[in-house]
Amino acid sequence: xxxxxxxxxxxxxxxxxxxxxxxxxxxxxxxxxxxxxxxxxxxxxxxxxxxxxxxxxxxxxxxxxxxxxxxxxxxxxxxxxxxxxxxxxxxxxxxxxxxxxxxxxxxxxxxxxxxxxxxxxxxxxxxxxxxxxxxxxxxxxxxxxxxxxxxxxxxxxxxxxxxxxxxxxxxxxxxxxxxxxxxxxxxxxxxxxxxxxxxxxxxxxxxxxxxxxxxxxxxxxxxxxxxxxxxxxxxxxxxxxxxxxxxxxxxxxxxxxxxxxxxxxxxxxxxxxxxxxxxxxxxxxxxxxxxxxxxxxxxxxxxxxxxxxxxxxxxxxxxxxxxxxxxxxxxxxxxxxxxxxxxxxxxxxxxxxxxxxxxxxxxxxxxxxxxxxxxxxxxxxxxxxxxxxxxxxxxxxxxxxxxxxxxxxxxxxxxxxxxx
Amino acid sequence: xxxxxxxxxxxxxxxxxxxxxxxxxxxxxxxxxxxxxxxxxxxxxxxxxxxxxxxxxxxxxxxxxxxxxxxxxxxxxxxxxxxxxxxxxxxxxxxxxxxxxxxxxxxxxxxxxxxxxxxxxxxxxxxxxxxxxxxxxxxxxxxxxxxxxxxxxxxxxxxxxxxxxxxxxxxxxxxxxxxxxxxxxxxxxxxxxxxxxxxxxxxxxxxxxxxxxxxxxxxxxxxxxxxxxxxxxxxxxxxxxxxxxxxxxxxxxxxxxxxxxxxxxxxxxxxxxxxxxxxxxxxxxxxxxxxxxxxxxxxxxxxxxxxxxxxxxxxxxxxxxxxxxxxxxxxxxxxxxxxxxxxxxxxxxxxxxxxxxxxxxxxxxxxxxxxxxxxxxxxxxxxxxxxxxxxxxxxxxxxxxxxxxxxxxxxxxxxxxxxx
Numbered sequence: 001x002x003x004x005x006x007x008x009x010x011x012x013x014x015x016x017x018x019x020x021x022x023x024x025x026x027x028x029x030x031x032x033x034x035x036x037x038x039x040x041x042x043x044x045x046x047x048x049x050x051x052x053x054x055x056x057x058x059x060x061x062x063x064x065x066x067x068x069x070x071x072x073x074x075x076x077x078x079x080x081x082x083x084x085x086x087x088x089x090x091x092x093x094x095x096x097x098x099x100x101x102x103x104x105x106x107x108x109x110x111x112x113x114x115x116x117x118x119x120x121x122x123x124x125x126x127x128x129x130x131x132x133x134x135x136x137x138x139x140x141x142x143x144x145x146x147x148x149x150x151x152x153x154x155x156x157x158x159x160x161x162x163x164x165x166x167x168x169x170x171x172x173x174x175x176x177x178x179x180x181x182x183x184x185x186x187x188x189x190x191x192x193x194x195x196x197x198x199x200x201x202x203x204x205x206x207x208x209x210x211x212x213x214x215x216x217x218x219x220x221x222x223x224x225x226x227x228x229x230x231x232x233x234x235x236x237x238x239x240x241x242x243x244x245x246x247x248x249x250x251x252x253x254x255x256x257x258x259x260x261x262x263x264x265x266x267x268x269x270x271x272x273x274x275x276x277x278x279x280x281x282x283x284x285x286x287x288x289x290x291x292x293x294x295x296x297x298x299x300x301x302x303x304x305x306x307x308x309x310x311x312x313x314x315x316x317x318x319x320x321x322x323x324x325x326x327x328x329x330x331x332x333x334x335x336x337x338x339x340x341x342x343x344x345x346x347x348x349x350x351x352x353x354x355x356x357x358x359x360x361x362x363x364x365x366x367x368x369x370x371x372x373x374x375x376x377x378x379x380x381x382x383x384x385x386x387x388x389x390x391x392x393x394x395x396x397x398x399x400x401x402x403x404x405x406x407x408x409x410x411x412x413x414x415x416x417x418x419x420x
Numbered sequence: 421x422x423x424x425x426x427x428x429x430x431x432x433x434x435x436x437x438x439x440x441x442x443x444x445x446x447x448x449x450x451x452x453x454x455x456x457x458x459x460x461x462x463x464x465x466x467x468x469x470x471x472x473x474x475x476x477x478x479x480x481x482x483x484x485x486x487x488x489x490x491x492x493x494x495x496x497x498x499x500x501x502x503x504x505x506x507x508x509x510x511x512x513x514x515x516x517x518x519x520x521x522x523x524x525x526x527x528x529x530x531x532x533x534x535x536x537x538x539x540x541x542x543x544x545x546x547x548x549x550x551x552x553x554x555x556x557x558x559x560x561x562x563x564x565x566x567x568x569x570x571x572x573x574x575x576x577x578x579x580x581x582x583x584x585x586x587x588x589x590x591x592x593x594x595x596x597x598x599x600x601x602x603x604x605x606x607x608x609x610x611x612x613x614x615x616x617x618x619x620x621x622x623x624x625x626x627x628x629x630x631x632x633x634x635x636x637x638x639x640x641x642x643x644x645x646x647x648x649x650x651x652x653x654x655x656x657x658x659x660x661x662x663x664x665x666x667x668x669x670x671x672x673x674x675x676x677x678x679x680x681x682x683x684x685x686x687x688x689x690x691x692x693x694x695x696x697x698x699x700x701x702x703x704x705x706x707x708x709x710x711x712x713x714x715x716x717x718x719x720x721x722x723x724x725x726x727x728x729x730x731x732x733x734x735x736x737x738x739x740x741x742x743x744x745x746x747x748x749x750x751x752x753x754x755x756x757x758x759x760x761x762x763x764x765x766x767x768x769x770x771x772x773x774x775x776x777x778x779x780x781x782x783x784x785x786x787x788x789x790x791x792x793x794x795x796x797x798x799x800x801x802x803x804x805x806x807x808x809x810x811x812x813x814x815x816x817x818x819x820x821x822x823x824x825x826x827x828x829x830x831x832x833x834x835x836x837x838x839x840x
Contacts, residue, residue, distance in 0.1 A: 001713075002472070003467070003471065003472075003511070004468060004472060004497070004499060007468035007470060008468065009465075009466070009467050009508075009512050009515075010464075010465055010467070011465055011512070012463035012464060012465055012526065013463075016516045016518070017516070017519070023463070023464045023465050023466055024463075026466070039773065039774065039775045039776070040770065040775075041775060041777040041795075043432035043443070043444075044432060044447060045429075045430055045431055045432055045443050046429070046430040046443055047423070047430070048423055048424060048427035048429070048545070049469065049531065050424055050427060052422070052424060069493070071492070071493065074535050079424060091421055091423065096436045096437070099436030101791065101794065103780060106432065111469065115493070115494050125468070136780055136781065138781045140780040140781055141780050151770065237760075238760075238763060241761070241764050241767075242763050242764065243764070291421060292421075326458065343661035344663070347661075347663060350459050350571065353455075354459065355458055355459045355460075355461060356459070356460075356461065357461040360556055360558060360560040360561050361556065361560055371521065374521065375461075
């Protein structure tokens with residue numbers, strides 16, 4: 001029986017085939033996302049993977065339904081697997097923001113789903129870090145969020161040579177569009193045309209832009225020559241104080257595809273340009289109000305970072321750690337008469353928080369030793385009974401090959417001290 | 421806009437209302453599940469939340485469909501949100517077991533779904549730890565798995581006075597049923613009748629059992645008086661060696677509802693009997709073969725532990741920790757001329773792995789100090805410029821109220837040393 005197309009199984013390391021997805025790599029990425037977000041004072045939340053369909057159409061219009069993993073449930077409800085987290089966040093915030101101090105700094109690691117026409121190797125789900133700041137209009141919040149994004153990528157062993165944050169602003173584009181006497185009712189349509197410039201045939205772009213009374217050259221000149229807005233300059237200065245300025249460049253070529261962005265927008269890219277965006281986000285000051293039917297009005301901004309492009313990049317640049325299993329000790333049981341006492345020792349070590357393995361059933365000594373090595377155990381330990389009847393532990397460091405024979409309590413203390 | 425009935429939002433602590441679900445409590449439980457499983461040498465895996473419907477009907481028959489969150493997708497596939505993890509595990513193991521050393525010791529923390537007729541407060545999703553050992557017939561594997569279950573509950577501050585593992589065996593019941601000349605084709609039906617004894621009107625049970633030629637008294641006598649089988653005695657002896665014997669009692673009143681169990685079965689209950697089972701599991705030696713169409717034949721056993729009953733129990737017994745946020749330092753910015761230098765300090769502290777908060781925008785000193793206390797910050801720190809122009813840090817321990825004025829580097833070193 002096969003899994004559904006576009007879905008992933010995650011296997012433990014060491015992977016039996018290189019094309020499988022690694023549960024350890026996934027957890028490594030999740031751990032870094034969590035620990036850096038907490039360092040920045042962000043708090044974790046989560047919502048349901050299923051939501052009413054209208055939660056997503058309210059924000060993005062009916063045309064989004066074609067990309068949703070939506071269906072009718074047994075209670076005749078129109079529902080959808082979540083394609084993004086922001087509407088759920090806006091719903092949750094609108095329901096209970098009164099009793100939280102502002103600004104909220106929240107993050108989540110949802111699995112997201114979409115149902116596009118199937119293409120070979122195209123996934124229908126991915127995991128995505130979502131980090132958001134809600135309730136603060138000052139660009140200091142934008143800088144704090146972008147600093148978080150930079151530090152997360154740094155924590156994954158990516159440096160200023162590896163990635164860049166392209167920083168832009170819908171406000172700057174709005175200024176350009178107004179100056180050019182653009183039709184305000186078609187503003188978002190114009191942003192979508194700009195968003196496609198880098199991926200589209202210039203002749204097609206030229207034609208689209210002509211419908212707004214603009215030439216491709218005009219737009220390109222703006223992208224190449226416009227100065228940072230005051231809000232962008234404030235963000236750059238803030239990041240300069242953190243010594244993070246070199247990770248960012250103002251680049252009006254970025255405008256983001258989603259309708260709801262209202263101010264600063266940004267995307268993280270690998271500098272070599274081998275991959276799609278690693279992360280993207282911006283301000284969406286009107287969304288909480290929209291989702292809450294005008295009941296709650298809070299400015300907000302956030303970014304999303306998916307696990308798939310990130311993992312491709314980390315693999316390509318060889319920045320993933322070695323996922324050797326973290327066994328502290330393997331207990332050899334060579335004399336079956338000592339199995340029961342060995343279980344006592346194993347329990348004692350595990351009670352102390354150590355990761356301990358052993359052979360569940362009788363096995364040849366060399367086979368047990370080989371297994372300890374395969375598991376990457378730091379130590380092997382073996383109970384022995386002295387001629388006087390005392391139980392001692394033979395402890396061997398598999399790296400240094402040093403051996404010693406000590407009491408069970410000493411063995412535990414030594415292992416605890418060495419594996420901190 | 422409301423979330424779907426039977427689904428949960430998880431909010432950060434401190435909760436604005438006591439009836440909300442806590443993201444911190446959920447993560448606390450997940451962390452304990454993960455850390456104890458790893459201590460026992462278990463490796464994490466995961467599969468898709470959606471699977472082909474037949475993966476679940478193959479094992480449990482068509483009658484399970486009434487309880488599934490199933491639907492037809494846009495590609496006309498019959499699919500279902502996973503109601504349990506074991507079929508996915510069996511599918512994954514069957515696909516790649518050849519290249520893993522046996523026994524496999526694997527765990528996962530999936531979100532599971534069911535669609536029952538809605539009852540007030542009844543959930544349609546929960547999270548569940550699944551821990552399984554695959555490829556070992558010896559009862560030493562059963563003991564290892566039960567020891568893991570016990571140590572997970574102990575790690576959550578539950579003691580031998582709080583919970584008990586009721587240990588039973590389908591083999592013992594099979595012996596009883598055969599001796600009583602039961603119709604082998606109705607064996608599973610008989611187990612289901614036994615499974616309901618504790619929750620059903622005795623008159624109904626009496627009638628059901630009569631159809632097997634058995635009386636309620638006969639069955640009760642077996643439950644009360646039958647001795648442990650050899651396999652159960654081996655497990656008890658093994659747990660005795662680990663000093664975990666007191667957590668377990670042989671209790672043939674447990675038989676488990678699912679069809680696929682083949683040997684030892686067990687459930688964890690709170691001793692006061694206030695809640696449904698905390699966890700349950702057993703051997704399912706034929707399932708991998710069934711799911712793989714006979715291609716792979718591996719003995720297996722496992723248990724599941726849900727987050728909902730567990731959380732109810734931990735709340736009722738007041739065993740949850742205080743989920744005060746783990747902020748190491750709050751940086752006070754009382755002089756806006758020092759904001760930029762303060763950002764440099766904050767970045768330096770965060771780079772060292774410390775969790776640091778501050779006010780994104782200018783705020784009155786007492787308001788900043790109050791916020792630091794609300795966040796449960798361990799320290800407040802404040803940049804000051806000396807008359808000679810040097811930047812120093814005033815560091816205050818919010819618990820001891822001790823203050824000192826040190827260089828920025830000394831401040832970082834002190835904070836690092838105190839928050840290990």
